[in-house]
Amino acid sequence: MKNNRLSQLLFTFMKIGLFTFGGGYAMIAMIEDLCVEKKKWITHDEMMNITVIAESTPGPIAINCATYVGYRQAGLVGAFAATVGIVLPSFCIIYIISVFLENFLEIQWITHAFWGIQCAVGLLIADAALTMIKKMNKKPVPITLLIVSFGVMCASNLAGWQISSIQLMIAAALVGLFIFYLLPNHLKRGGKAQ
């Protein structure tokens, strides 16, 4: 029974890993379809919760979802089976492609196609950011953080400043902690004392 459940997890997530292109959000739709509608492993509400957790924890969103569903279904082993399942198909495909990549790039029209892709990738990344800005809470503090981070990142790309995005993110997290947690608490306590 237990083995059956594990192989179900493994194969279902292999299917998800094999057939979803375009990363995170496409995968969430697929996971919802298979794990909520068809297999009824988790409820729709749980799925919503996972999406929020996945977005606020590091790592690929699809991996986060797979680990959660696997854990809920069959504990640690289940989490492992689902995670391996979702990674395995693309791993094999990509390993094979990467072995032949150099040979591919020697063919003239493939190189031209890649030069085309180069233009598309920058647009896709900028578009993802614009979508995030549309959904963002437009208050002064987040907007300031956004503009400062954008400026610092541009400067470090163009002028070669030695600031890594990790340092920038840690700084922003600390600013968030101060403005949204420490400061309001401090003011509240100050108010009571008077």
Added chain:
Amino acid sequence: MIWELFFGFLRVGCFAFGGAYGAIPLIREVVLNHGWLTDESLTYLIGVSESTPGPIMVNLATYIGSLEAGLPGALLATVAVVLPSFLVILAVTALLENFLKKGWVQALLRGLKPCLTGIILATGCYMIWQSCFSLEPGFQIQPRPLLLTCILAGAMAVFPKLRHKKLSPISLILLSCVLGIVVYGV
């Protein structure tokens, strides 16, 4: 060498909030600092990762690992990028169900999210700038990439108005391949 790959991608896995696009600025930094790939070949790989199934971040780790150190490199880089989120989710679901509802965690995330958006936007703009203009020697416009970028941006802007949904990344990549073959071929 192989352990550098492991720890480089472990760092990516630990700090990549907000999905694949959040990870790209980080991966660029790690990869360029170690000198594993040039900026140009990294951009190719991002395109290829978009067009192969699976999470983009994991795909990139597999590609870079394999190009740098063959199968062992591919395995280690992939495990490294997956490991942090695997462990974090286990911890969150098993031990700390309410961890994310805590005030100070929410405050950290509220600072983190707009900063991340800014970083992603800057990276996208920089990549567009880099393919369309060059500074050495002197400021120059690259006409073909600029033309391509304008057509693609136009397609992204017009498509939702006609079909009431976004142009999917994979169709954009396919379109850019065709346009690349046409524009550079003639």
